[in-house]
Amino acid sequence: MKLDWDIVRDVMTEIEDMTATERNAAQFRARFDDDGADATRARHVLLLRDAGLVSGVPYQDFENAGLMNPELTWEGHQLLATIRSKDVWERVKSIAKTKGLALSFDLVKIGGKLALEHVLKGITGDDAGNQQSRNQAMAG
Numbered sequence: 001m002k003l004d005w006d007i008v009r010d011v012m013t014e015i016e017d018m019t020a021t022e023r024n025a026a027q028f029r030a031r032f033d034d035d036g037a038d039a040t041r042a043r044h045v046l047l048l049r050d051a052g053l054v055s056g057v058p059y060q061d062f063e064n065a066g067l068m069n070p071e072l073t074w075e076g077h078q079l080l081a082t083i084r085s086k087d088v089w090e091r092v093k094s095i096a097k098t099k100g101l102a103l104s105f106d107l108v109k110i111g112g113k114l115a116l117e118h119v120l121k122g123i124t125g126d127d128a129g130n131q132q133s134r135n136q137a138m139a140g
């Protein structure tokens with residue numbers, strides 16, 4: 001299975017949006033011999049758990065592996081906050097594609113920061129350099 005960051009973003013958003021009741025009933029389960037969409041999502045949740053971005057109750061038997069009662073960790077919330085915005089997320093993917101880079105955890109975090117600055121620049125009509133110059137002028 002290849003890591004698909006769009007699936008990562010989707011399942012993190014789904015988990016964050018769950019009510020306590022939904023979370024208590026939720027489970028992401030993958031049969032070992034299944035390559036379908038639900039199994040792929042479950043495998044991504046297990047990877048997120050391994051990375052410390054999602055917590056929950058793991059289970060495994062002879063046919064299945066999964067996670068019950070999923071919840072984002074602090075780090076998971078921080079990552080999702082970076083990539084939640086569709087504009088920011090599309091900009092992150094564009095940066096990676098333009099530079100010929102595969103999306104990695106570090107690139108997503110750094111790209112998210114750069115994309116957020118780009119989006120904010122569009123909103124404020126300002127760039128970080130001008131803001132820094134004004135901040136230094138105000139301090140001095």
